[in-house]
Amino acid sequence: MQRYLAGFLFALAGALLANWLHLPLPWMIGPLLVTAISKLRGARTQSHVAFRSMGQWVIGTSLGLYFTEEVLHIVLDNTVAIVLGMLFALFLGSAGALVLRRWADVDFKTAWFASAIGGASEMANLAERNNARIDRVASAHSLRVLLVVVTIPFVYKFLGLHGLTVNTTAAIAFSYSGFFQMIAITCAFGFAFGKLRIPNPWVLGPLFIMTVLTSNHIELSVIPPEVQHAGQMFIGWSLGDKFGPDFFRRAPRYLGVVALVCVGSLCLALVFCALLTLISNIPLATLYLANSPGGIAEMTITAKVLQLGPPVVTAFHVSRMVFVLLVTGPLYRLLSKKYQLT
Secondary structure, three states: OHHHHHHHHHHHHHHHHHHHOOOOOHHHHHHHHHHHHHHHOOOOOOOOHHHHHHHHHHHHHHHHOOOOHHHHHHHHHOHHHHHHHHHHHHHHHHHHHHHHHHHOOOOHHHHHHHHOOOOHHHHHHHHHHOOOOHHHHHHHHHHHHHHHHHHHHHHHHHHOOOOOOOOOOOOOOOOHHHHHHHHHHHHHHHHHHHHOOOOOHHHHHHHHHHHHHHHOOOOOOOOOHHHHHHHHHHHHHHHHOOOOOOHHHHOHHHHHHHHHHHHHHHHHHHHHHHHHOOOOOOOHHHHHHHHOOOOHHHHHHHHHHHOOOHHHHHHHHHHHHHHHHHHHHHHHHHHHHHOOOO
C-alpha cells in the first residue's frame, strides 16, 4: 500500500509540476517523466493495473462522446486511408524486425514481436506463445511508447499545432444521474470485453457502447475535467512505472537499436502521412498522430487534448491494433517456415 501511495504522490507531483511549467499534455507527460526518472533512480514505488484500467476507461468513454452520426460519416469516408495506415504499420514492424535482427543481436522471433506496432501486453503474450524473449519484447515496446509520447507532443507544441474545431461534447451538459449511468454502462462493457479477451478492453468496451449511444443521439453526460485529468495521470503513471533501475543496463546495445528504429519509424511515418494527404482531406497533423508508432491510449489522448480529430485518430489506431494483432502471429509462422528464420 505504501508503494502505491508513494507512486500516486510522485505522479500527482509530476502532473502539477508539468502544468506549472506549461508542458504539453501535463497530466500525462508529467507523471510519466517523474515516475520513470524516480524508478530509474531506485524509488520503491508501484502502480497497480487497476489504475491503468481506470485511465483507459476515461479515454474510451470520453472518446465515444465524439462519435456523432456526422463524425462517423467522416470516418467512413476515409476508409481507404485507414486501410493504408494498417498496411503501413505492418511495413514498419517488418522493417524494424529486420534491423533488430541484424544489429541488436537477437533472434528473428524476438525481433519480430518487439517491432510489431501493437499493444505491449498483446505482443508479449504472442512472444510467450512463440518462445521469444518476453523481457526483450516488453522493454522494446515500453521504450518505443515512451519516446513517441514524449517526442510528438513537444514537437507539436513547438510548432504550435492544435485544432480549431469545436469540441463535439461541449453541447452536452453534465448530469450526476447521467454520469453515474454512464459509469455503470461503460464498466459493464469494459468487464465484458475483458472476459471475452478482447485487447484493451477498458478502452474498447466503453468506446464501443458510448459510440453506439452518441451516434443514436443518446446523451447522458460529459466527463468532468477533473476526471479526465485523473485518467491521463493514471496512464502516465502506469507508463513510467515500467522502468526500473536496471532497465537501460540490461541490454544497452539492444535498447539503443530499438531507439534508433523508433526514430526511423517516426521519420517514415511523416513521409507516409505527407503522401497520404494527396488522397485524403485529413490534416497532416492529425494523420501523423493517427499513423505514429505510439499506443492507442497515448495518441488518442494527444489528439483529444490538442483537438486534432480524436475520432479519426481513434479509428486509425483501433483498426491498426486489431489488424496487427490478427496478422502478427500467422505472418511470423509463415515467414519463419518459408525462409527458415530463427
